[in-house]
Amino acid sequence: MRRNWWKILCVLLLxxxxxxxxxxxxxxxxxxxxSNLYETMRNFFFHVPMWFGQMIxxxxxxxxxxINLSKNTIExxxxxxxxxxxxxxxxxxxxxxxxxxxxxxxxxxxxNDPKQLGVAIAMMIYLxxxxxxxxxxxxxxRARISAVxxxxxxxxxxxxxxxxxxxxxxxxxxxQGSEGNPGLSGSSLDPSLRVIFWPxxxxxxxxxxxxxxxxxxxxxIEEKSY
Amino acid sequence: MKHILTLxxxxxxxEIRQQYSLYGVLxxxxxxxxxxxxxxxxxEEKVWNGLYWMIQIFICVNAVAKSFLQESNGRMxxxxxxxxxxxxxxxxxxxxxxxxMTMSSVSLLLFFVLFGLPxxxxxxxxxxxxxxxxxxxxxxxxxxxxxxxxxxxxxxMAIMGFPLIxxxxxxxxxxxxxxxxxxxxxxxxxxIALLIGxxxxxxxxxxxxxxxxxxx
Numbered sequence: 001m002r003r004n005w006w007k008i009l010c011v012l013l014l015x016x017x018x019x020x021x022x023x024x025x026x027x028x029x030x031x032x033x034x035s036n037l038y039e040t041m042r043n044f045f046f047h048v049p050m051w052f053g054q055m056i057x058x059x060x061x062x063x064x065x066x067i068n069l070s071k072n073t074i075e076x077x078x079x080x081x082x083x084x085x086x087x088x089x090x091x092x093x094x095x096x097x098x099x100x101x102x103x104x105x106x107x108x109x110x111x112n113d114p115k116q117l118g119v120a121i122a123m124m125i126y127l128x129x130x131x132x133x134x135x136x137x138x139x140x141x142r143a144r145i146s147a148v149x150x151x152x153x154x155x156x157x158x159x160x161x162x163x164x165x166x167x168x169x170x171x172x173x174x175x176q177g178s179e180g181n182p183g184l185s186g187s188s189l190d191p192s193l194r195v196i197f198w199p200x201x202x203x204x205x206x207x208x209x210x211x212x213x214x215x216x217x218x219x220x221i222e223e224k225s226y
Numbered sequence: 227m228k229h230i231l232t233l234x235x236x237x238x239x240x241e242i243r244q245q246y247s248l249y250g251v252l253x254x255x256x257x258x259x260x261x262x263x264x265x266x267x268x269x270e271e272k273v274w275n276g277l278y279w280m281i282q283i284f285i286c287v288n289a290v291a292k293s294f295l296q297e298s299n300g301r302m303x304x305x306x307x308x309x310x311x312x313x314x315x316x317x318x319x320x321x322x323x324x325x326x327m328t329m330s331s332v333s334l335l336l337f338f339v340l341f342g343l344p345x346x347x348x349x350x351x352x353x354x355x356x357x358x359x360x361x362x363x364x365x366x367x368x369x370x371x372x373x374x375x376x377x378x379x380x381x382x383m384a385i386m387g388f389p390l391i392x393x394x395x396x397x398x399x400x401x402x403x404x405x406x407x408x409x410x411x412x413x414x415x416x417x418i419a420l421l422i423g424x425x426x427x428x429x430x431x432x433x434x435x436x437x438x439x440x441x442x
Contacts, residue, residue, distance in 0.1 A: 069438055124389040131385055136376045145376050148435045152368065153390060155431055159424065160393045 006206055013203030020196040021045035027192065043101040045196055049204040050094035051119075057087035057208050058126070058154065065150035068143055074223070077143035080150060081133065082215035086208045088126045095119060114164075115172055122161050125153050229309045233317030237293075241325075247296075251289045255329055258284070259336045271344045271406050278337055278355075279398060282362055283391060285329050287384050290322050290366040294374035311440035315371070315432055322363040330359035344406065351405045354398065357418075361394045361425050368432040375439045397421045 026032075026041050061083035068076040098116070099109045110116065132149055136142040241248045258281055269277060297305070305314060334355050338348065345351050366387050373383040401417050 121389050121392050128386045128389060132372070132376060132382065135378050135382060141375070144438055145372060148438050149372055149386065152372075152431050152435060155427060156365075156390050156393060163420075164393055164396055 007210055010203055010206035010210060013199050014207060017045055017049075017196060017200040017203050021200065024192060024196055037105060040101055040104050041193075043097060044193065045200045047094060047097040047101060048197070049201045050090050050097060052201045053205040053208045054087045054090035054094060056205050057083050057090060057212070058157070060209075061087060062150060062154045065147040065154075068147040069151070072140070072143070074139065074143060075220075077139075077147065078216055078219045078223070079212075080147060082212045082219065084126055084129060084150065085215060086212045088123065088130075089211075090204075090208055091119065091123050091126070095123070113172065115161075118161050118164060122157055125157055125160075129153060229313040230317045230320070233309060233314060234321050237317070237321040240296075247292055251285065251325075251329065252332065254288055255281075255285055255333050256336065259333060259340060263340045269341060272403075274337070274341060274344055275399065275402050275406060278333070279358065279395060279402070281333060282330060282355075282358060283388070283395070285333065286326055286359075286362040286366050287380055287387065289325055289329055290363055290370050291373075291380035291383055293318055293322055293367060294370045295379070297374070306441065311437040312433055314440070315368075315436040318371075319364060319367050319429070319432065322367045323360045326359040326363035327356050330355045346407075347405060351402060354402050354405055357421065358394075358398045358402075361398065361421065362391060364425055364428045364432070365391050365394065368428070368436070371436060371439050394421065394424055397424070 021042055024042075026039070032038060061080045064076045064080035064083060067073075068080060095116075102111055102113075102116075103109050106113075129146065129149055133142055133146045136145055262277060262281070266273070266277075309317075331352065334352060366383065369383050369387045369390070372386065373379070376382065397417055397420060401414065401421065404414050404417075
């Protein structure tokens with residue numbers, strides 16, 4: 001029970017996210033007067049945390065890749081792979097939630113927004129990681145080569161999604177002009193949303209970690225059965 | 227430093243003596259651009275620019291892929307005895323940068339001859355092409371090392387490389403779009419600084435990470 005406190009916290013935070021996220025009173029000015037967001041603004045508690053969670057999970061994957069390079073254990077390889085896997089799924093969910101939202105606010109599922117294109121390409125970087133892994137049969141060699149690729153890819157991935165999309169105009173709320181993190185720039189994020197947003201980020205990330213621990217356990221059992 | 231120069235010299239000698247590889251890539255460049263000429267007679271400026279960089283990517287995959295794939299296991303044992311991993315990767319990077327700069331210049335010349343000169347300042351564009359060729363070869367050289375270690379061919383290199391090259395490619399496209407316009411746009415120096423910073427990052431990553439790919 002004591003070791004599982006964070007799973008309970010995860011469930012509680014996500015319950016809070018769903019209840020609060022659907023019931024909170026939206027700031028009238030930013031949701032209705034100055035934008036066409038209306039009730040779709042609530043997607044902010046589900047779409048944006050996916051990207052936060054994805055980046056955190058991929059960062060953890062990077063950490064395990066570095067550990068793998070210095071210590072060379074199979075365990076760290078399994079962990080690096082599992083975190084990358086969940087990170088990629090979070091990315092896919094981020095694209096999906098964004099796409100549903102875009103249908104209602106921008107008018108179509110896919111809009112060729114620079115940020116949409118950027119993350120779609122970014123997903124391919126990690127899909128290539130899994131293809132690289134499946135291409136190498138020797139376990140030790142696979143661990144080392146994929147760790148090298150993981151580190152290399154992460155340092156290109158971050159500028160790809162963090163710096164470049166900010167240099168061009170975007171349809172995302174708060175994405176006009178060269179500055180502004182979508183949805184998080186000071187003026188567009190109301191304090192009442194912040195109270196739900198940050199717990200939501202933590203809750204979704206914990207859920208991702210939970211899923212990852214399950215992947216890791218399955219992989220370990222598979223390794224033993226050989 | 228001496229090691230690096232020797233390794234670069236060895237690559238040059240190999241290129242000159244095994245002429246099929248160098249001329250093979252050159253022929254690839256020429257035939258691709260001629261096919262392009264047949265397919266689209268006179269592209270607009272934007273298409274010109276996009277096609278040029280897309281072709282550079284494919285040339286780069288072909289030119290750089292062999293740099294590691296050609297080194298057989300037996301030859302690697304020889305390298306282990308005479309040089310360290312850092313020397314080896316730096317030599318490969320320098321050689322491939324020079325190779326790719328040559329190929330970029332050749333294809334730029336062919337583009338000028340076949341598709342005309344939509345540019346006000348061809349020499350500025352040549353400079354961009356040189357930086358671009360160097361940027362592309364940095365990324366693909368390192369990926370060639372990974373693909374060779376995984377005992378895979380150029381296809382895996384392309385799968386890994388095309389998404390990873392996007393940041394540099396995007397910057398290059400924007401920089402070269404500026405070269406196409408008559409008026410000098412602001413922000414050119416920022417973009418070039420960003421591109422050079424990016425290349426330094428990849429250089430650092432390659433030098434740090436390559437020792438892990440050096441031996442089995």
